[in-house]
Amino acid sequence: MSAHRPAAIRPLADVLVNQIAAGEVVERPASVLKEVLENALDAGARAIDVQLEQGGVRRIRVADDGCGIARDDLALALERHATSKIATLEDLEQVGTMGFRGEALAAIAAVARLTLTSRAEGSAHAWRIDGTDRSLAPAALNQGTVVDVADLFYSTPARRKFLKSEATEYAHCDEVFRRIALARPDIGLQLAHNGRVVHRLPAGDPLRRVAALMGDDFLQHARNLDADAGPLRLAGVAALPAYSRTSRDAQYLFVNGRFVRDKLLTHAVRQAYADILHGSRHPAYVLFLELDPAGVDVNVHPAKIEVRFREARAVHQFVFHALTRSLAASGAGIGVTGDNANAAAVAAEADPGGSTAPARAANPLRYANAAGHDAAPVQGRLAMEAASRSYYDFAASARPAESPSSPADASGFRPTAFAPSAGRGAATAAEAPMPPIEAASAPLGYAIAQLHGIYILAQNAAGLVLVDMHAAHERILYEKLKTVLDGQPAVQRLLIPAVLSISAKDMAAAEECAEVLARMGFEVAPVGPAELAVRSVPALLASAPIGELLRKLLEELREFPASEVVTARRNELLATMACHGAVRAHRSLTIPEMNALLRDMEATERADQCNHGRPTWTQLTMGELDRFFMRGQ
Incomplete structure (x- = not known):
């Protein structure tokens, strides 16, 4: 068999070059x-009109x-690597325009029937x-440009076969x-x-645009964000976990106005949500x-959807910390700010002149976007709250201890445990007088009752507050455990060690991780082949079910088992401890205990x-309650 003789090298025809370029730039109508x-x-x-036919395959018209x-530049606009946006390498390294490669129109014209109509400023x-x-011809048009693209991939039928259904292609165009x-x-x-007109979006307020495209529900469950550090600035709207999704269809990240999919930024955002969002x-x-x-290279990918940062670590840390601070600020402890009022005004447009507008402005969680301020302890406690410190009282009867009372730990607060309420009966509002309700001093208001031992009912300036007491106490415990364990945790020694029956695997884990358990406040020692004695527990969890908690x-x-892995998973372990240490459902609480929980929520990060x-x-809100009961109708 004779050896294959390579063909002579020759330049490709312009049409073929453009069709190859189209393979990089033009993937589908979108x-x-x-x-x-x-x-x-x-x-x-300042105004753009888009018309699509058959998902953009039949026609895409943008005016x-x-x-x-200008007339003399129209032919050049259809040539490859011809552009008015950059001229030197310095321009490319600091590009500030959206497009700059100068090959898009040429590539599109190679695979579709393209007509370009334009009237420059000052032209007759x-x-x-x-x-x-x-071919050039005069046309009638006001100032501006119309790009009309018909029959996409008509010249390359093989590529047209790879297009999806009309609905799918339209969905990509809509995105x-x-x-x-x-x-x-x-x-x-x-x-x-x-x-059929699908979107009609007038120029205006950014929040109104977000509401129009993402929905009012997104805006009501989101927080405004505006942070800067030197040359870096992060702004926008981030939704609370209550609005989390099963897919990534509501994630929009822009760098200098350009939508990007960047692994570095996505990782920073995901890390910021890690402490408040379920993994799935x-x-x-x-x-x-x-x-x-x-500081950013946008010339990484032909579609310009990927970028590369020159100071990648600094960008990652800035985005992570800015978003973490915004999400950590509890809506329970934030009053209405200018940003809140702006978001409330957008929401109120759906109910012009209605009685709910003031209530919306007073409700920082459901209607307003709490700006990224740090949560701060609520000032101006009323006298009645002094009695509510029973929320922190350590119940000697709940766990035998060396001392009749629990000392405050290194952080200055007492172990968080609800005092036993057996024999007290149901809590009533008569236990403590209802103080004046001011949103600034008590955003979550004051407790008035407990529902089925699960929910706390409280009255605030906006209306009625419903609190899941186990979920709220779990978050408070978790945040305090993180703070305490950064130093030396306060421990509560048991007068009589609790002896647990455990499996051989659990015994091996207890012996191997004894040092880790000790750092968390647990002193344990084997007293038999399948028995483990617990001599001390973290003071914060002194009234928790020790057996259940330690087995978990x-x-x-x-x-x-590896110590470095345990350290990396510290927060997950603390979350487990908080979950088992939090007050359980069907536990009867007094009014002071419920009020103490509300005050702690207001002073705790991520308490939402x-x-x-x-x-x-x-x-x-009062407006919602009035509408339900048809008051004023």
Whole structure:
């Protein structure tokens, strides 16, 4: 067999070059729409109209009122690597425009029937150029540009076979439109599909644009974020875990106005949510990162959806800490700020002139976006709250101890344990007088009753507050355990050691991880082949069911015995301790105990969610109650 003789090297035809380029830039109709919309933004458009037919496969028409293209530049606009946006390497390294490669229109014209009509500023009339034969002709058009793309992939039938159904292709186009619309609320946009208008978005307030595209429910469960550190700034809206999703369909992250999918930023966001969101759920957010264009390389991918940061670690830490601070601030302890009022005004537009507007402004969790302020202890405690410290009283009868009372630990607070309430009967409002309700001093108000031993009912300035007492106490315990265990935890020695019957695997885990348990406040020692004596416990969990708690900890330690792994999973272990140490359902509490819990919620970070991401409280405003009972109708 004769050896294969290679063909002579020769340059490719321009048409083939453009079709190859189209394979990188034009993947589907949504790719075309993205490139054309970005060109419209770079042209300074203030209004953009998009019309699609058959999911964009049959037709994509984008009209803008931007600066337009001069007659002599129309032919160049369809050439590869021809652009008005960059001229030097320095321009490329600090690119501030959305598009800059100068090959999108050429690639699109190679695989579709493209017509470009434009009228530049000062021109007597518009000109139209045919993307196939490059013929020019006068046209009627106001200032701006119209890009009309028909029959996508007509010249490459093999690629057209890879397109999905009309509904799927339209969904991708709609997603591209949403990204552009979220990035530029200052521009009016309209999208129509098969003659039906789907989105009509006037230019205006960013929160109004977010509400229009993400829904009022997202905005009501989200917080505003605005943080900066030197050249870095992070702004936007991040949803609380109550609005978490089963997929990543509500995650929008922009870098200098450009939508990106960046692993570094996604990891930072995920880490910020790690302490309040269940692992199988996904957060929802619309975030904008701004930095010096020289600090980010957007020339990484032909579709410009990936970026590379020059100071990657600094960017990661900034995003992580900024978002963590915003999410850590409990809505239970935040009053209405300017940002809150702005979000409340957006929500109130759905109910103009209604009686609920003041209530919405007074409710920081459901209607307002609490800005990223740090939660602070509530000031100006009323005299009645002194009695509510029974919430911290250590019950000697609950656990035999060396001393009749529990000393405050190194952090200055007493072990969090509910005093036994057997024999007291149901708590009533007569136990303590109802003080004046001021939202600034007590956002969660004051307890009035307990429902089925599960929920606390409280009255605040906005209306009725419902609190899941186990979930709320779990979060309070968890945050305090994290703080205490950063130092030397206070422990409670038991007068009579608790002896547990455990399996051989648990015994092995207890012996191997004795030092880890000791750092957490547990002193344990084997007293038999299958018996473990517990001599001391963390003071915060002194009234917890020790047997149940320790068995659960040992079960987890069996899976991760290495000390470095245990250290990395410290928060998960503390969450387990908090869950088993929190007050259980069907426990009768007194009014002072319930009020003490409310005050601690107001002073605790992340108090809006338990350790599993479930909400700990909600608000029913007077307006909502009035509507339910049809008052004033």
